[in-house]
Amino acid sequence: MARAIELHDIGMVFASRQGSVHALDEVSFGAEAGEFLCIVGPSGCGKTTLLKILAGLLFASTGTVQVNGESVRGPISNVGMVFQSPVLMPWRTVLDNIMLQVEVRNLDRGKYRQVALGLLQLVGLAGFERKYPYQLSGGMQQRVSICRALIHDPALLLMDEPFGAIDALTREQMNLELQRIWLDHKKTVVFVTHSIPEAVFLADRVLVMSARPGRLLKVFDVELPRPRTLETMAEPRFSRMVTHIRREMQAHGGLE
Amino acid sequence: MPTDAALGLPGPGRRARWLTSPSLRPRLLAVYHRLAPPAYALVALILLWYLALFISRTPDFILPYPDRIVVAFFKDAGLLYRHTIVTLQEIGLGLAIGIAIGLMGALSLVWSRTLETAVLPWVFLLESTPKIVIAPLLVIWFGFGITTKILVVTLLVFFPVLVTTIAGLKSVETDMLDLIQSMGASRWQVFSKARLPTALPSFFSGLKLSAALATIGAVVGEWMGADAGLGYLLLSAYDSFATPLLFAIIVLLAMIGTLLYQAAALCERLMLPWHASLRQESTIAM
Ligand SMILES: Nc1ncnc2c1ncn2[C@@H]1O[C@H](COP(=O)(O)OP(=O)(O)OP(=O)(O)O)[C@@H](O)[C@H]1O
Numbered sequence: 001m002a003r004a005i006e007l008h009d010i011g012m013v014f015a016s017r018q019g020s021v022h023a024l025d026e027v028s029f030g031a032e033a034g035e036f037l038c039i040v041g042p043s044g045c046g047k048t049t050l051l052k053i054l055a056g057l058l059f060a061s062t063g064t065v066q067v068n069g070e071s072v073r074g075p076i077s078n079v080g081m082v083f084q085s086p087v088l089m090p091w092r093t094v095l096d097n098i099m100l101q102v103e104v105r106n107l108d109r110g111k112y113r114q115v116a117l118g119l120l121q122l123v124g125l126a127g128f129e130r131k132y133p134y135q136l137s138g139g140m141q142q143r144v145s146i147c148r149a150l151i152h153d154p155a156l157l158l159m160d161e162p163f164g165a166i167d168a169l170t171r172e173q174m175n176l177e178l179q180r181i182w183l184d185h186k187k188t189v190v191f192v193t194h195s196i197p198e199a200v201f202l203a204d205r206v207l208v209m210s211a212r213p214g215r216l217l218k219v220f221d222v223e224l225p226r227p228r229t230l231e232t233m234a235e236p237r238f239s240r241m242v243t244h245i246r247r248e249m250q251a252h253g254g255l256e
Numbered sequence: 257m258p259t260d261a262a263l264g265l266p267g268p269g270r271r272a273r274w275l276t277s278p279s280l281r282p283r284l285l286a287v288y289h290r291l292a293p294p295a296y297a298l299v300a301l302i303l304l305w306y307l308a309l310f311i312s313r314t315p316d317f318i319l320p321y322p323d324r325i326v327v328a329f330f331k332d333a334g335l336l337y338r339h340t341i342v343t344l345q346e347i348g349l350g351l352a353i354g355i356a357i358g359l360m361g362a363l364s365l366v367w368s369r370t371l372e373t374a375v376l377p378w379v380f381l382l383e384s385t386p387k388i389v390i391a392p393l394l395v396i397w398f399g400f401g402i403t404t405k406i407l408v409v410t411l412l413v414f415f416p417v418l419v420t421t422i423a424g425l426k427s428v429e430t431d432m433l434d435l436i437q438s439m440g441a442s443r444w445q446v447f448s449k450a451r452l453p454t455a456l457p458s459f460f461s462g463l464k465l466s467a468a469l470a471t472i473g474a475v476v477g478e479w480m481g482a483d484a485g486l487g488y489l490l491l492s493a494y495d496s497f498a499t500p501l502l503f504a505i506i507v508l509l510a511m512i513g514t515l516l517y518q519a520a521a522l523c524e525r526l527m528l529p530w531h532a533s534l535r536q537e538s539t540i541a542m
């Protein structure tokens with residue numbers, strides 16, 4: 001069976017009048033269905049670009065992308081995306097922002113309304129469904145965008161620093177919830193983060209990228225058993241893994 | 257036994273409570289604080305006006321006393337009413353046609369790549385030219401009837417709507433487009449669910465500009481040659497040195513302009529309760 005995702009020799013050059021930016025260079029990796037990948041790398045190394053190429057929203061300058069064995073030639077559809085910023089529509093309420101996914105995909109609104117309310121409860125936003133985005137904090141907005149990415153139960157989840165704007169305590173809770181959802185539904189996840197502990201906590205494999213032009217430096221297999229709990233983070237092998245990855249990044253001049 | 261208040265009757269007890277209701281008093285006070293300073297400023301201006309005229313002994317036909325303007329309003333009420341109706345018709349029809357053309361133009365220009373590349377440069381080039389100079393041509397083509405006046409209004413009104421709506425339709429963020437495309441949106445869905453709502457605030461700012469320009473269009477149209485309308489009346493009042501009437505017409509035109517603008521602003525508030533610039537306004541008003 002074909003792999004869930006397969007990227008081969010991806011290179012990306014942004015050309016503009018001020019000169020060209022070499023964002024990605026010969027990036028190759030893949031994931032089996034149901035695998036959880038985390039990508040860490042210094043700011044500006046092309047992580048967002050990579051996710052957009054994977055989603056078919058940007059076209060790589062070189063290389064090939066396959067999702068479920070099919071070449072990506074335009075926006076792929078069975079995907080849920082969380083962008084680095086919440087990207088909520090200011091004219092829609094929280095609930096209607098989540099329901100956008102349902103409306104555009106022509107799914108049953110009545111049924112998914114309940115799903116949306118359940119997801120809001122899950123991310124600690126029960127009772128906020130009628131609020132407008134401007135009435136929410138940045139972290140709350142980002143949680144809404146996570147609900148929106150999950151509601152249609154996509155096979156592939158692409159998340160770009162989804163918990164960047166969330167406080168440490170809520171973030172731990174969200175990590176646990178994300179792991180639980182992933183264990184329940186066995187989605188393929190590609191998750192970008194700046195936090196190495198978060199990457200180790202969530203991932204089956206951690207992909208470490210170099211500074212621009214972004215290359216794949218090293219891939220770490222995380223063998224910690226599932227489900228991982230907050231105690232997992234206190235284990236010696238957890239911190240050993242974190243230290244390994246940090247050293248790898250520092251050796252290549254990448255600051256966390 | 258049910259009380260008056262429970263029955264919804266405006267009994268004395270109810271009225272007293274209404275006035276002393278804890279939430280109402282600060283709100284009334286806020287309204288007072290908002291309206292009082294401009295009202296005082298108006299009173300001060302009128303007093304100054306009287307004082308200046310009294311001291312300088314300026315003749316009536318140059319600057320009449322304010323009460324003479326009020327008198328002109330009542331004395332020529334029938335006349336003013338008749339001509340106001342004509343001008344309002346020109347403004348109303350001109351606005352409706354202008355907004356419709358501007359809106360449809362913007363939609364089709366942004367929808368079709370070909371049209372966009374061929375026509376949009378011209379739109380932006382013509383944006384800064386004075387549209388009013390075409391008015392004489394319109395007279396040659398359509399004569400001195402109401403059609404010409406309507407078209408002059410249309411001419412002035414459609415451009416701001418066109419340009420601001422285009423700008424609004426094009427101001428959708430890349431991430432927003434990426435988002436909706438990751439949902440497998442059709443071209444129509446991208447348009448109706450992302451582009452169009454994003455463009456609404458811009459469209460309304462265009463609409464407010466148009467509301468201000470519509471009155472100018474109607475008056476200028478009438479100045480090109482007419483036998484009715486406030487612009488026409490303005491010229492004949494000028495010819496006969498009927499300065500109080502002149503002032504009355506100016507006040508009327510100012511009121512029409514303001515009302516049009518406020519109507520557009522009201523539509524905006526009703527349709528875009530989420531819009532940022534309005535949110536600040538509403539917190540001040542409350
Ligand atoms: N549309 C674009 N046009 C030109 N250059 C771009 C564009 N998008 C990204 N870049 C450049 O490509 C590089 C990688 O950008 P990208 O957003 O993928 O980085 P990132 O790894 O997500 O960074 P961060 O961690 O700060 O979000 C940057 O140097 C950026 O300037």
Ligand SMILES: [Mg+2]
Nearest residue numbers: 047048084160
């Ligand atoms: Mg990024």
